[in-house]
Amino acid sequence: MKILLLHVTTLFFLLVLIPSACKAQYPEDKQDEKPVLKLGGALRFNYNLSTWKEDQLERGGDFGFDMFRINAEAAYKGIKLNAELRHYSQGFGGTMLKQGWFQYDFSDQSQIQLGLNQVPFGIQQYNSNNWFFNMTYYVGFEDDHDMGIKYIHDSGRWQWQAAYYKSAEEFVFGLTEPSPNRYSYDVTDRNKENNQLDLKIVRRLGDSLGHELGLSLQGGLLYNIDTEENGNRYAGAMHYEFKADHSHWNIKLQAMFYRFNPEYAFGSDLDYIEMGAYGSNYNVANKGEIYTVGLAYHIPLETRFLQGIDIYNNYGYYNKRLSGFENAHMNVLGALFTAGPMYVYTDAAFGYNHPWLGPEWTNAFTTGTAGETDWHMRFNINLGYYF
Template identity: 35%
Template sequence: MRSVNGDWRMYGLAALLLAMPLQAVADESVEALRAELERLKARIEQLERERANPVREVDLGSAVSGTERVPQDSEATEPVEPDVHVGGALRFNMVHRDFSETSKGKRGESGLDVFRLNVDGEIDNILVSAEYRFYSYMHTLHHGWIGYQFNDDSQLQFGVHRVPFGLQPYPAHNAWFGVPYYVGLGDDYDMGIKYQREDGPWQWQVAFYKNEELNDATSPERYSFDLVRNGDQQNEEINQWNGRGAYTFGLGTACETEVGGSLQAGEVYNATTDRRGDHWAAAAHLDSRCGRWHFQVSGIRYDYNPINPEGVSSDSVQVGAFAGTYDIASNADILVTNVAYNLPSPWKRIDSIICYNDYSQLFKDETGARDSRINTLGCAFGMGPLFTYVDYIFANNMAYFGDGSLAGTGAGDDDWHSRFNVNIGFYW
């Protein structure tokens, strides 16, 4: 018979033998857990590196044909929302014209000026800008282009956009503009490609335009003035180059003065003779904003040399816009002198008051031809979304004023005529 102590020793040995495999299992679990923790730690470090540097290699073989390529095992990212603004304007005119018996008899007229819609947007570095206009007598594209914004803030535009020539963006302060606009050398839009950049105070623009904006020189239903084909006049603008450079003195100060020059050269295609003539224009311009004052001065020279059929004079060429046409002198000089003052508003609800006097004159080359002049005295008032022009326009031998003519012939009107114009617009 065994003793009690011996029995306990037997039981202890058995317990030790049973515990040994359990301890081995526990040790193995600890090692497995430790390995799992090391693996998770390495994964966390990898994720931190990817977060700091999001560029990943793309397996081109896994890309879906015709779609954006997506790397294998990459996490889906939210698409970039385009920054697009839809705006527009609705404008009305109230007019009194001293050269119209109907206008004088009714003591003035009123009506729709324009209803327009604008779209401007950007996604990544891709730009888009477009505007369509509706008038009571026509509707037309004002501009429409797609562009790219480079990292150095330079820009490329393709489509129908503003031609870089002369005073920019507008060679006047008033709603009616002046001579440069009515001969196609101010706020003009054509179809082509343009590159522009700014280097501190320097601004550069270079462009090529294949043709006018509609690619239909027979239609005068357009916003900006171009050569149009009508009757004996069968000329149109093609293959035009533009360059504009300017330097701003006092950039970033309360008195900035931009001094620059512009060049334009292209061909004039005549549909009757199937031959190409040429045209060119050059401008020097100064645009100064000092305190509340704004001064604009510009001198322009232009020449059209079409190859017309026999019997058709080359002293004049025909331009068109706003559903109408008229002749202008083929060779002439233009002078622009504008001044404006931004008055402090005495009324809380009126945001801005700008008063101005804009003058421009067309000096025709042809001996005996009457020059054309237009002067506009007025003020523009800004009040929230409302913007109103109040203009008194005084013109001599100017298109749209009596029998005024911009042509180089002896025809025209020696009398001065006036137009009192109030243009009220709501913008959004």
């Protein structure tokens, strides 16, 4: 009954109260409006060399297919569509929908999105400048996309977003384990995310509105397939970003905490939960804090081939609030080269207790390697043609 009341209250708020308060300013007569369709996409290849893989060092690294994607944007009679379909190799999850939603604009300042849209939490669109994201991505708090409804109001000085998500990316309905073949990290294995609420508020400061101060809150349920009971989860973040048009600098600062409280079967309570994306799962501590810092500088160029270079460094520290769990670090130093439709990321990514940046996969975000952890580095070049 409580869940049903939550559904009804949330949908009433988003679909009735907000639209009526916005007083849509679009003309009623749209008989002459023509449908609009924009198609785009990208093809990317990847080279990497990882210090912990001896066979790869002997080969001098690997170079191969990364991803092919198709983007579609459409609009007709006031209803908009935004979708992105990605195809990776089968080992990284195969074909997946990164995002896809229907949109209606109540005015130039207010819109509503329904479908698989970006969760309003933390610095957006990315809490990073590099190809690897930051630590927040790998526990589901950066560029996360879930199934639900989101309202956005942006008046310039203020922006706020309110959202309700029925579930994460849902592929098979019913009591079925969530698949890790997805773009953004979500709880998987024997638990399913459901009935999540998000609220994000941003205040812009300065003459150019280049300073953004933000607060994000998130709360939801975790349905356990074995016990058929709901646990809960919640998170919060404070964030700051500087990205003025007149400046070449970009600064990102964020501090966040999270808690997962699943309802495991009696006698099998665990202090971690499984999360998955790109075709694989790993374990994540049930509670922790993550602190991230990003600094980037843009160098504009007017040469035949290069139009700009962005130099950046992104650091993330993961403090696991559990005894016996080693903390994790991530630092990415690199540069983005822009050459017409091509974007080339060149990154040196360093990891300490990081599943993607070290030999330990399953428990890097829990116990680590029991006091034997070392820093590891992955040198990565990603070449992408965007059209």
